[in-house]
Amino acid sequence: MNRWEGLDEFVAVAECGQFSAAAERLGLSTSQVSRQVARLEERLQSRLFYRSTRRVALTEAGQTFLQHCQRLQDAREEALRAVSDLGAEPKGLLRMTCAVAYGERFIVPLVNQFMAQHPQLRLEIELSNRPLDLLHEGLDLAIRLGRLQDSRLVATRLAPRVMYLCAAPDYLQRYGRPHSLSELSRHNCLIGSSDHWNFAEGGREAQVRVQGNWRCNSGEAVLDAALRGFGLCQLPDYYVLEHLRSGALISLLEQHRPPNTAVWAVYPQQRLLSPKVRQLVEYLKQGLAQRPEYS
Template structure:
């Protein structure tokens, strides 16, 4: 076959299910992807896609063509990755996403160190607390925390973190120290974006509904409120560990501390992992420490 023009674009649309996701994945415009697919259909003399205003589906011919061409593209991509692996200095753009607070505090500094080591690599990171669709957004990987949803994505565990319930020494002197979960009903609680806290009850992690005067969708804001004596809060260690060590906050209910949550690097399963991506994931795994 002399002309491969449009095949990559068609397979991307077929894999993602829409032109926008394919464009993001290929780092090009929707118009360019549409134009390439239309040219391919004209060259083949068949309609490969049913297009509506909301979605895209494969025609019978499109399904057959995708089944034949997608494996071939994977073979070509593997060949390219094998050659790229021979480079002593990896090159290219890595696009990823990470949670805002954790990403800013821990991922960004590591990305900066990574870039200092590998001058041929560039980074584009979207810090967001939304669970972005990494395939549709054209991202190479995502950093996620906690239990993962069932999906076709591949995940690698990088480290672990733990949740702490804590309050200021002054608050606890004025309101007593809780010794059971039932005692929380007598306290002012500083609640995050989720209306529940996680505890280890009878060796099983369970959620307990919570409410209070203060509700922030920011861990830093909750920590500041707790330090100011407004109540108790439950936050990951990377927010409060230093404040606990410095005496600004005091941990309570340690016997109910939940099991450690995993920090993950997540990849699209239908994409071969380039050496530069593996390099970054290994770097993060080596430099992220547990109990964040």
């Protein structure tokens, strides 16, 4: 005997409150539904419904059993959708957001390549340095940098993100090289979006408030000022690795480099991602891994 027999009929009766309404929902006869539920009760050795001439009501055992059956139905439908979605073509509207500079440099080119491969997809990208609320704004996806704060979101790691403290050789020749976090107060620090820089000290994260005569909320602008020898900067790897390799910048206080953060794809909690979001996230992950900044 199939141990699953009667579960769909039981749930339909519980949700509809009548055998006839459940039969209509399932496209079966009332007698078929009644027979399946009776067989289910017999197998369970437990009464699931109190029956009257007009309506039925769940027993205590029925209420407990219903919760489990509904979860089983959800899991079954999710499994079926997961398989059918494997080859599904991304289509419809996808709304996403990303920080401006990172989006322009890395994400939008990859998204455009993805769009070229999937002409049924429509896209809206909002580049903003303000972290938008995905649920409130109705967004399907966000690309976030650093550490995540919103526990309502599910995250997939797309790429590493290592922070470097560095300066141009010219600056270091004139002002010396810092050998400890306490020495940062003696240096001109090029401040980006925050005057609190993150480091590692004694196995823990530490924040140091820095100061200087230059500030701009653009990573590219901070990089340009650092290359000109204006002061120290703390920037992610994708800004500075090329210049560290060429010697145009020198990495400093490497023993205090903050724990690696990351580039994340985040999306609202849901049991199954739509094909458009799932396939784009995987495409971004593969595309970023091929960039020289992450090699």
